Amino acid sequence: MAQKYEIVIVGAGPAGLSAGMYVARQRVSCLVISKDLGGQMNLIPKLENYPGTIMSSGPLLARTLENQYLSFGGDLVYDTVERVEEGDGELLVKTARSGYSAKALVVAAGKVPNSLGLDNESVYQNKGVHYCTKCDAPFYQGRTTASVGVGAYLLESGILLSRMASRVYVIFKGGRLGGDPDLIKSLQGKENVELVPNSSIKTISGNGTLQQITISDRAGEETTIHVDGLFIEMGSKINLGFVKHLVELNPKGEIKISNGGRTSHPAIFAAGDATDIPYKQIVAACGDGAAAGLSAFNYVEKLKGRPGVRADWKKQIGDTVFHY
Ligand SMILES: Cc1cc2nc3c(=O)[nH]c(=O)nc-3n(C[C@H](O)[C@H](O)[C@H](O)COP(=O)(O)OP(=O)(O)OC[C@H]3O[C@@H](n4cnc5c(N)ncnc54)[C@H](O)[C@@H]3O)c2cc1C
16 A cells, blocks of 8 residues: 655755755655655765855765755655656655655656767766866866857857866857857857867767867768867756656746746646756755745645645735645
8 A cells, every 4th residue: 555645755856855854844744755865966076056065065965955854854765756646635656666645746856967978978977077067167267178069058058168268169060050149159259169060079088087089070080189178068858757747848848837836736846957947056956945845835734724834925815824
């Protein structure tokens, strides 16, 4: 028989653990189910921009958030959510190893950056190879970099790097850059940017850290250049197959949310990178996770005829606020 919880949260990244903290502190039964601890935070050895911490790391922040969540009495299991179905006044959460039921669900399943598919790419991850230009470009002040990728991601990457690096090679497969014409013009006008069209990266090499990349053009001619940093901006995978039949997604496959992490399903809330928020960063995931957790709490409290906590976007009637 499915184990019963009032609120189940999918994902133990910053969004899911923050949601869990806000739910568990209200002494509501809460379970976080996650494939791993930390999600994308595991890809951040040096974390400079999480407010209140100086020179932390992603894995350290993940462990701290986990301990903080558990200290409020929430449960946590490491498992994969395979399917969520509607039951009789509850949601049924099927995992690879078990099953749970919940009155409300918070989806904080994040995303995973796409790799370029080079043989030794993972060897140089965070040793010259990066997957988030807005996060890691500041580490390359005055250094030589290359950016490879698609569409708007590549344009943003090239422009951000041009503000930091001494030299930026922008490498793309087609004959022309795609995306916003103003951004293309801006990139083309940068003195320290060299556009490398009709090209792809064949190999990367170095001695502990990345030193060279070999680029092949359409004719198969290869050129090896020195770079300190390679930024791969190939978009991300969002895997919401377990819940996409219940909530509305945008064309990018992200969950559409409104205030407080509300989705198109009244009992399902969402936060973090799996949603259509802009500026996907840890601090945003934590803030939105807290809001989604409180909205889920308000939803289950309302089912019991209780007012929950105050949400400012709803009108207060007399002394009572009914909202979620
Ligand atoms: C290389 C890189 C560097 C970055 N650097 C920074 C930085 O310096 N500063 C910053 O603020 N942000 C940075 N970010 C962005 C930041 O990591 C994300 O915005 C943040 O982690 C999003 O949090 P999240 O909780 O929404 O999702 P995630 O961190 O992606 O966590 C999602 C969790 O859900 C779990 N999950 C997914 N599907 C299932 C399922 N079906 N069943 C069970 N569990 C599931 C995953 O295992 C994971 O634990 C970086 C991102 C990358 C890729």
